[in-house]
Amino acid sequence: MGKRRRVAERRKTSPAVLAGGAIAVVAVGAAVAGYALYGGSSAAEDRGRSTSAGEKRVKTGPLSAKEVATASRAFLTAWQQGSVAGAAAATDDAAAAREVLTGYTEKARVRDVTLTAGSPTGAEVPFSVKGTVTHGKLSEPLVYDSALTVVRRETDGEPVVAWRPSVVHPDLKDGDTLVTGEAGIPPIKALDRDGGELTTATYPSLGPVLDSLREKYGKTAGGKAGIELRVVRDKKSKSAEKTLLELSKGTPGTVRTTLDPALQAAAEEQVARKARSSVVVLRASTGEILAAANASKGFNTAFQGSLAPGSTMKVITSSLLIEKGLASADKAHPCPKYFTYGGWKFQNDDKFLIKDGTFKASFARSCNTAFISQAPELDDDSLTEQAQQVFGLGLNNWSVGVSTFDGAVPVQSKAQMAAELIGQGGVRMNPLNMASVSATVKSGVFHQPYLVSPEVDGRKLATAARTMSAGTLAQLRDLMSYTAAYGTAAEAMAGVSGDVGAKTGSAEVDNQKKPNGWFTAYRGDLAAAGVVQAAGHGGETAGPIVAALLKLGG
The missing domain is CATH 3.40.710.10 (DD-peptidase/beta-lactamase superfamily)
Incomplete structure (x- = not known):
């Protein structure tokens, strides 16, 4: 009788574990599920332990396609559902990720985010971002592409997203911030030596130059700031601020350069x-x-x-x-x-x-x-x-x-x-x-x-x-x-x-x-x-x- 009861108990346990695994994969982006998988909860820690009490088994070896898919889905789904904690916990630097992801909503004012993963190349997963940037009664669609890389977490070898700010937006570097509001610097209209306008449409490599010209002369060239989404650089950065999206156009000032068209x-x-x-x-x-x-x-x-x-x-x-x-x-x-x-x-x-x-x-x-x-x-x-x-x-x-x-x-x-x-x-x-x-x-x-x-x-x-x-x-x-x-x-x-x-x-x-x-x-x-x-x-x-x-x- 005791033997039959133990066999029955084992049969009941196996389907429960499988069902739990299936639910975790499907709902991995939900705040609770995402955090349980990647946030260091007692359940996750238990799975990482070896049979010896008090020791952890650290996973090693190349990442499988399933691990890459699961880890990337955990991050992207949590981010899309607005779970900053869940998305941050699915990375290898939760504190840094939480700060940038929080700013994405509160400072950049990006709403209704839809994230669509592309086909992975090894551990790298490209994805597209579609959202809406709002400021008062103004709103504009935001569309861009980014990518993430899955790595093994050092502490237990679990697959997580390698955190870097460029995951959230490719123009972000360490210490940078996305901000939507009145531009700190009015726009400029840069001219060549003959008076023709310099644009990246005509001269593709002038993007950094035009950004730097605006940063130096925007406040003195006579323009008026508009409302825009921009990258505010870290104080130590040598790069100029960059406008990503205009919600309302400012009035540009004019700066003439020495460039020969x-x-x-x-x-x-x-x-x-x-x-x-x-x-x-x-x-x-x-x-x-x-x-x-x-x-x-x-x-x-x-x-x-x-x-x-x-x-x-x-x-x-x-x-x-x-x-x-x-x-x-x-x-x-x-x-x-x-x-x-x-x-x-x-x-x-x-x-x-x-x-x-x-x-x-x-x-x-x-x-x-x-x-x-x-x-x-x-x-x-x-x-x-x-x-x-x-x-x-x-x-x-x-x-x-x-x-x-x-x-x-x-x-x-x-x-x-x-x-x-x-x-x-x-x-x-x-x-x-x-x-x-x-x-x-x-x-x-x-x-x-x-x-x-x-x-x-x-x-x-x-x-x-x-x-x-x-x-x-x-x-x-x-x-x-x-x-x-x-x-x-x-x-x-x-x-x-x-x-x-x-x-x-x-x-x-x-x-x-x-x-x-x-x-x-x-x-x-x-x-x-x-x-x-x-x-x-x-x-x-x-x-x-x-x-x-x-x-x-x-």
Whole structure:
């Protein structure tokens, strides 16, 4: 009798567990069910325990398709049903998720959210968002796409959503907030140098530039704020606020820029052909920015990138060596296959060497050891001072009219100092910085680049402490001219006529198969620079982009 009762009890238990599992899957988005599955309740903890009292069994191994589907459904369903607690508990950082999700409802005022999951790719699940943003009597539909990634929670290995703010909206970063209300900054109408309107419809890569212009000039350009949904950036962020949706249009103020419409259109066309490419064109005699474009629309690498510039840095290093009497264009200069300094063994691309060659030959062929071999004769701060005092770089004092990174050449010693001579180590630049380097060589004096005339707001542009001597400048121009005609830049610069000069660069990056390709050059009164990340040598990648733009003017 006792045995039959135990068998009957086991039969009753099994269907109950199965039914409970089915209900949990179907109703996993409900506040209670979602929290029970992922919130660390006693039931969830019990499932994670091993047979030994007091120990937990942590799940490991790749996520199954079922685990990805269940975890993503738990998060999305709870969010759609308005259960902030349930959705937050379905992530690996409930506190951070709760803050952003609460703000989505209370500050962004998004209502009636519908979330539709797409087909997963491994642990990543794309989904679409449809909702309504309301403010008083105003309302507008909100539609966008996002994605989430499922991971195993560290404490017990249960599948949960990896929390990051971009899950809620792809434009959100850590510390950012979505807010609907009167815009903190009135809109602007940005114009090119000829008075034509600049829009992302015509110039796709100008989004970050237009956002930055609005942030700087919106309150002074004479516009009136409207009601909009926008991204308010974290105080530490360098990115500008971004408008996502307008519920009522404000009245824009007007800001005129220095951009040349023909050059900007050509720059957009060029970067569209090369993934991860960026380019800047300047007027060498004034510093006016005539074009700036990026293949990637989300970040303005052209102005804000911080990348090792590779051998384009040799333009600055050459000016230093010539000034100090350590090199002269037409005099003999060593270019060995290897040179060891500070415990590092440096070599040239393909381990070439130049026997009985001149410094001009080493510059044109981009011989690394020709520069590294002079490291023992330099002070640790020599290159830093040259970059700052002659080329205006690394002082963080440019006033362009939008947010920029102004280059960095930190003082370093031994091997790291030597690496900086060839644009590696701690040196960091972007196309704006390197276009300015070519502009300084062409004009003979540093002119701080600018996108908005200082006459608009009376701001003061940065200046350099000194200029190169006439002799140093003449040699530097000779080096760049020779490189454009006969050196590593010759193929890209073929067909670019007139008074020209150029320098190529390739910057090695850890864990990257191909180097970043750099190219900086001038023609007449135009100076330009470009980079193509993870693509190969600069003469073959960034060179054609820069050369195509230089052909349009000068």
